[in-house]
Amino acid sequence: MIVPKCTLNYELDSFPRNEFSNRLVDWYLRNRRPMNWHGANAYSVWVSETMLQQTQAATVTDFYNRFMASFPTVECLATASEDSVLAHWSGLGYYARARNLHLAAKMVVAQYGGTIPNTIDELVKLPGIGRYTAGAILSIAFHQPVPLVDANVARVFSRMFMLDEPPNSARGTNVLWAIASLLVPMYQPGLFNQGLMELGATVCTPAEPACGRCPAAGYCKAFETADPTRWPLKPARKKVVQETHCSVVVHHSRGGVYLVKRPSRGLWGGLWEFPRVVCNGEETPCDAAERAAKQILGLNVIDVRLFAVVKHSVTRYSITLHGCTARAHQDPRESEGIHLVSVEDLKDYPLAAPQVQLRDAIIHSGKRNFELALNL
Ligand code: SF4
Structure with a gap:
């Protein structure tokens, strides 16, 4: 894995990956918030991660529960009407997510007999599934060492490695995925990925990172500075x-x-x-x-x-x-x-x-x- 060294202030070759992974998973198992999709199957990981894109977990919970009560399996979702699926999504926003999920469920039933595929190449061919959602499904439901990067993970890595690129620039994105690929462990990759996301959501928050109770503090370059919130670097503002x-x-x-x-x-x-x-x-x-x-x-x-x-x-x-x-x-x-x-x-x-x-x-x-x- 090639990580452009000019954008990092940290030697990844010497990074204690196993030690960090074990510490993060241990912290996660003791501190994770109770959520309905923990330990769930590929379908529920897929639905929940789709809802969680651009939406806070607290907002998603009620929508997720209603959605899964009405469409408990991929077959139920595939046979539902589009209006019914959209009605369950009404209020969550970004409705292309619901339409793609519905379309992809039909494809899973038609092409895979209702079994969600377990390779990245097959998953990313389904509408609405990018490498983040594929990484979540493969690591959490199928226990494969596949990385993922969402906004929370991007913030954690940007601070840990003092990334000097905005996370959503082309170069910043490449570096973040390269770091994630390098760090995701063979053992318990799903718990590791969920631990990273949970760390960003509850400890390494945008405005007030709680470094004093962070399991990554001993590995974090921004922690050694006066102001960790300087990272991630801000992208150029788009005109409203x-x-x-x-x-x-x-x-x-x-x-x-x-x-x-x-x-x-x-x-x-x-x-x-x-x-x-x-x-x-x-x-x-x-x-x-x-x-x-x-x-x-x-x-x-x-x-x-x-x-x-x-x-x-x-x-x-x-x-x-x-x-x-x-x-x-x-x-x-x-x-x-x-x-x-x-x-x-x-x-x-x-x-x-x-x-x-x-x-x-x-x-x-x-x-x-x-x-x-x-x-x-
Ligand atoms: S030590 Fe602070 S800045 Fe670094 S990852 Fe933890 S919460 Fe974030």
Whole structure:
């Protein structure tokens, strides 16, 4: 394994790998948080690690429990509808993860008879499984000495070896994976990998590393400095894009409001939403709501009123979403992706987080208030 020496201030050749691994695993077994997926099979490791990407463990627990109760095996997941899978993911964000998991479960059933493959080459061919998830499945469920690097591991290694590259630069990523490959032990690789992740999540935290109780302190170069939080080095900041969107909640005179299904690819792909447009320059929310109804539903609406404003950040976008109510008497254009839904049934549809806030504003306003808002 070649590690570019110019980026490290530590001699990996002389690193006491076995001693470090034993100490870390011992610490992990005594200090790990109780989580439902410990000692779990390949399917549950796959589901939990997919949920944990870009999401905190405390947030994942309830979603994981509900998901596994409804889809306890890869076969159950493969035969579920996409709407049902997305509904179980609703609120977790990054919905491509759910769509890929669903698609990959179908492939595992079709190509491997429902048995999750146990080689890295086969795993990374499945949608949504990169080398991190493959490393977690292979090391935790199949006990293979395969490395993994997530944000927590990247932070721990960046500090231990005083990495002078941002972890998500191309070079930083290569060095981190090289270190992980070099350190992952033959014996108990799954516990070692989980120990690294747990160390980053609970001890070597971003702002306040608890070096005094860290099992890696004796191996850590940053610990010898005045301020370990100088690592990992920060990447150049990406420019935040500010956008204003408007969703229109169109109430039909027959009862119910319209939801539309988003295309399966792209942001919030496959989810449902109140018809939404990105506002143009000086366009008012009510003008944008009229345009959304016309462009997306083919409807001319009346009594357009602003009822909610929601702030939401996703990837590099900072979105201000205006919610407007409106009324229509005609029917919309014919499309399988347009549903007229009673206010009571809105909870059955998978919505992205900002749309959930609009839905909840409607539901919590009470039917009477909603009707008043619509001037019915
Ligand atoms: S000693 Fe401190 S900086 Fe180093 S790995 Fe442990 S918590 Fe992180």
